[in-house]
Amino acid sequence: MAIRSSTGRSGRPGNETDEKVTLRERLGALRNLPAFFRMVWDASPSLFIANVILRIFRAAIPVLILYIGKLIIDEVILQTKQSNADHEQLWWLIGAELGLAILSDGLGRSIALIDSLLGDLFANKTSVQIMEHAATLDLEQFEDPTFYDKLERARQQTIGRTVLLSQVLGQVQDSITMFFLAGGLVAFNPWLIMVLLLAVIPSFLGENYFNEKSYSLVRGWTPERRELDYLRYMGASDESAKEVKIFGLSDFLINRFKELSWQFYTQNRRLSIRRASWGSLLSGIGTIGYYSAYVLIIWRTIGGKISIGDLTFLAGSFRQLRSLLEGILSRFSSVSQGALYLRDLFEYFDITPNIASLDNALPFPRPIQQGFVFENVGFRYHNSERWANRHLNFTLHPGEKLALVGENGAGKTTLVKLLARLYDPTEGRILLDGRDLREYDLKDLRENIGVIFQDFVRFKMTAGTNIAIGKIGDKENLSRIESSAQQSLANHVIEKLPARYDQMLGRSFGDGVELSGGEWQKVALGRAYMRDAQVLILDEPTAALDARAEYEVFQRFAELTQGKTAVLISHRFSTVRMADRILVLDNGELLEIGSHEELLQVNGRYAELFRLQARGYQ
Numbered sequence: 001m002a003i004r005s006s007t008g009r010s011g012r013p014g015n016e017t018d019e020k021v022t023l024r025e026r027l028g029a030l031r032n033l034p035a036f037f038r039m040v041w042d043a044s045p046s047l048f049i050a051n052v053i054l055r056i057f058r059a060a061i062p063v064l065i066l067y068i069g070k071l072i073i074d075e076v077i078l079q080t081k082q083s084n085a086d087h088e089q090l091w092w093l094i095g096a097e098l099g100l101a102i103l104s105d106g107l108g109r110s111i112a113l114i115d116s117l118l119g120d121l122f123a124n125k126t127s128v129q130i131m132e133h134a135a136t137l138d139l140e141q142f143e144d145p146t147f148y149d150k151l152e153r154a155r156q157q158t159i160g161r162t163v164l165l166s167q168v169l170g171q172v173q174d175s176i177t178m179f180f181l182a183g184g185l186v187a188f189n190p191w192l193i194m195v196l197l198l199a200v201i202p203s204f205l206g207e208n209y210f211n212e213k214s215y216s217l218v219r220g221w222t223p224e225r226r227e228l229d230y231l232r233y234m235g236a237s238d239e240s241a242k243e244v245k246i247f248g249l250s251d252f253l254i255n256r257f258k259e260l261s262w263q264f265y266t267q268n269r270r271l272s273i274r275r276a277s278w279g280s281l282l283s284g285i286g287t288i289g290y291y292s293a294y295v296l297i298i299w300r301t302i303g304g305k306i307s308i309g310d311l312t313f314l315a316g317s318f319r320q321l322r323s324l325l326e327g328i329l330s331r332f333s334s335v336s337q338g339a340l341y342l343r344d345l346f347e348y349f350d351i352t353p354n355i356a357s358l359d360n361a362l363p364f365p366r367p368i369q370q371g372f373v374f375e376n377v378g379f380r381y382h383n384s385e386r387w388a389n390r391h392l393n394f395t396l397h398p399g400e401k402l403a404l405v406g407e408n409g410a411g412k413t414t415l416v417k418l419l420a421r422l423y424d425p426t427e428g429r430i431l432l433d434g435r436d437l438r439e440y441d442l443k444d445l446r447e448n449i450g451v452i453f454q455d456f457v458r459f460k461m462t463a464g465t466n467i468a469i470g471k472i473g474d475k476e477n478l479s480r481i482e483s484s485a486q487q488s489l490a491n492h493v494i495e496k497l498p499a500r501y502d503q504m505l506g507r508s509f510g511d512g513v514e515l516s517g518g519e520w521q522k523v524a525l526g527r528a529y530m531r532d533a534q535v536l537i538l539d540e541p542t543a544a545l546d547a548r549a550e551y552e553v554f555q556r557f558a559e560l561t562q563g564k565t566a567v568l569i570s571h572r573f574s575t576v577r578m579a580d581r582i583l584v585l586d587n588g589e590l591l592e593i594g595s596h597e598e599l600l601q602v603n604g605r606y607a608e609l610f611r612l613q614a615r616g617y618q
């Protein structure tokens, strides 16, 4: 369980100095918006167009309502001065204002509805794209914590960015409304616009400053927030419940969670309080500005320069303009902040795998002619100084059954990962039929090399699907699934389940059933039989099986792998000795290679380990 010290990886948690974002960067981040809108457009062109059109209509309504209001007031005042006035025009004006008010409400609701539908479609589409992109990336990239931070931030974009959509579109809509309203003010007195700007700029600068701080805080805390998620999961999940109870871990996990979440809360609280205090002060300046303009307009009305209707129109325009401008400016900060988060999403999409097919990749040979040749192969994990494999020189012949033995950490699993091209060698090369493994089409290679890892995944899906995982394209092919289950002895396990092949496994969903370790292993082994791979790799496939099951599995395995190349990792020498050759690894290097008899004759490490284990059984 990876619980780091409270200092986190980047030194102090939420190290703001490393994560500071300048205004220039914020503006630069706006460049992400066109790509974002392309993604929204792709989610649904028709909803997108409808949204834009409705917003343009909605934008014109406030100024129309204000203007009709002015006409109504002027008309009312006129009629109070006339003895037998005709009210018809007044009723028409009131009717028009009512109609506009109803239309405005209807448009507002339709826009909100479309925003949310479009937002859902966008979130779904982005989630799919994140998964699709993840599938192309290297295993090594998944093992890098900074990659995980990026992935985590990208994931958050799928939900958070739907807000950005309404914000940017709202921004456009409000700008159009502002343009209309400002037209009226300019006609009356251009200085009012200056007063307006002076009134709102302080609060914009304040908003901008605090948004920047808040983004830096959240971004700087990504690793810790991932740790919080992890702790929350470990503290309350079926996967960990057993060990949490046995080892009495809940206090340990809870305390760590409390400590970390409290640190984040206090930093965030400090920022929120400062933000609220400054916000009230700066918006007070805006209010003073509004009242100065109001006094000016009243003064001119009293002086008889403008009508009472003009007074209401101008005061209303000024008030609305101020709140629109404040809204636009403060939304600018959130939009640019949203655009910064988008940068994280696009940065994630920009990560390219190192392990990929070349343009004119070779098809995997059918059948394999010369086999795999390891030429001075060495591999070092990117975060490690140690060589996991080094100086490997040997040939894996077509049709050969090769067993890998060695102590824990000797490099057996790493070797098979290199063979399946989950990693590329750090030095040396692996040849297949005389050509570098990197020259072959990756998809074809993966289809031809089947691997069952010791830490295979227990998918919380049906028993049938858990076997079909080996060749997911055949998930509807029940007879194939059943015969694979027979070969791996999983059929006895599955036949005892209430819903047999349709039985949900694991306890996460509905009426899921949990299997024992050995039963799961039989199911996972079934995956190997699903595919027609030319090379089969089993990494400790029988570790959890009882002695009889293991014997049977290997009887069948020998039949299945007739004519196929197979690599087998096992710590049980009764299994290992069935292989044609045995490769003994020590500290990542090849120590001995040969058949069981040859290695016994050599009387080296293999002979020593074999006798040690045999003695244990006597």
Ligand SMILES: Nc1ncnc2c1ncn2[C@@H]1O[C@H](COP(=O)(O)OP(=O)(O)OP(=O)(O)O)[C@@H](O)[C@H]1O
Residues within 6 Å of the ligand: 143, 381, 382, 383, 384, 388, 406, 407, 408, 409, 410, 411, 412, 413, 414, 415
């Ligand atoms: N993802 C990884 N990142 C960094 N180091 C790793 C990683 N996986 C394995 N190692 C290191 O590489 C070395 C070889 O590991 P490997 O899993 O190949 O050993 P193994 O022989 O299969 O061991 P075991 O018998 O315990 O399964 C070990 O020292 C291990 O700590």
